[in-house]
Amino acid sequence: MNRFWKWTSGIFGVLLVAAFAGLSYMAGSPKDAYGMVRYALPHMHRGTLKVGSDAPDARIVALDGVSRFHIRERTGNRPLVLIFGSFT
Amino acid sequence: MYVREAHPTDEWQMKSNLKDKDDVCYAQPKTLEQRLAIANDFTKRFKFPLPFGIDDMSNAANDAYAAWPERLYIIDESGHIAYRGGMGPFNYNPAEVREWLAARYGAVKHEAPKTPAEAAPAATKSADFGAAAPTPAAPSTPAPAATPAPVPASKESRPPTVREEL
Numbered sequence: 001m002n003r004f005w006k007w008t009s010g011i012f013g014v015l016l017v018a019a020f021a022g023l024s025y026m027a028g029s030p031k032d033a034y035g036m037v038r039y040a041l042p043h044m045h046r047g048t049l050k051v052g053s054d055a056p057d058a059r060i061v062a063l064d065g066v067s068r069f070h071i072r073e074r075t076g077n078r079p080l081v082l083i084f085g086s087f088t
Numbered sequence: 089m090y091v092r093e094a095h096p097t098d099e100w101q102m103k104s105n106l107k108d109k110d111d112v113c114y115a116q117p118k119t120l121e122q123r124l125a126i127a128n129d130f131t132k133r134f135k136f137p138l139p140f141g142i143d144d145m146s147n148a149a150n151d152a153y154a155a156w157p158e159r160l161y162i163i164d165e166s167g168h169i170a171y172r173g174g175m176g177p178f179n180y181n182p183a184e185v186r187e188w189l190a191a192r193y194g195a196v197k198h199e200a201p202k203t204p205a206e207a208a209p210a211a212t213k214s215a216d217f218g219a220a221a222p223t224p225a226a227p228s229t230p231a232p233a234a235t236p237a238p239v240p241a242s243k244e245s246r247p248p249t250v251r252e253e254l
Contacts (some may be wrong), residue, residue, distance in 0.1 A: 028103075035100030040157070043092070044175060047154025051172055055163040056152035060089065060141035063131065065124045069141070071149065072167060079170060079192065080163045081185055083138075084155035087130045088095040088105050088112050 090127045090142040091150040092116065094157035120145050160185050 023033040049056070057072040074080050095102045096116040105112040117123040120142075127142050143149040150156050158176030161169060162185060171188050173181060190196055 032100070039099040040094075043156045045154040046175065049153065049169055049172055051169050053169045055161075055167050055169055058149035058152050059144065060149060061120065061124070061144050063124070063128060063140050063142070065120070071163075075163050075167050076165060079165065079189070081189070082089055082153070082161040082163065084089045084091050084150070084153060084160070085158040085176070086091055086093045087126050088093045088102070088114060
């Protein structure tokens with residue numbers, strides 16, 4: 001391995017360690033950094049909707065597990081606030 | 089609107105969710121029945137007073153709105169996005185929604201409950217999204233729907249023009 005590749009791989013390794021350390025600090029721990037990369041990043045999307053876009057429709061299940069409705073059924077009379085989230 | 093779990097036990101579980109703390113320990117639901125069970129536990133535990141809906145296992149709402157892990161939107165009467173909140177948790181800002189609504193309808197006449205216990209009296213009005221009459225506020229998340237605190241306007245919000253009383 002010539003000198004160039006030694007330096008290149010060394011710098012790359014240092015950057016990798018620094019990135020993981022920074023992510024661990026941001027997430028709280030190395031385990032959380034792994035969780036973020038493994039489970040969160042694949043599901044995080046900025047999306048394409050913008051203010052003024054047509055609101056997409058989707059079929060939603062009610063708490064009783066039986067009733068179904070569409071988001072757009074609930075619009076028209078007044079503004080509709082959508083709050084997306086989960087329990088955990 | 090309930091979407092897939094953010095910190096289930098079989099993925100990236102948070103320490104704050106452990107049994108000796110918030111005790112919110114669920115695996116990522118694999119079936120609609122499991123989502124329903126978690127959603128019902130949430131609404132009962134917090135006596136959640138707002139209409140509530142659940143994204144089905146196709147994750148259609150989540151995909152359409154880039155909702156995960158948490159996000160806020162306002163759809164106006166014409167069916168267009170009037171406000172698009174940032175991706176949670178860092179850019180999840182209920183105060184911006186509150187500000188939008190206040191600018192549209194006037195000052196809020198009462199403070200939002202600060203704790204789930206304070207919201208308890210309103211629990212009798214809780215309803216499924218599917219069964220309830222349209223209301224200005226829709227479903228869920230552990231975070232409060234409206235936080236009483238003025239906040240600068242969102243860059244992504246369109247200034248309302250009509251003022252009317254709620």
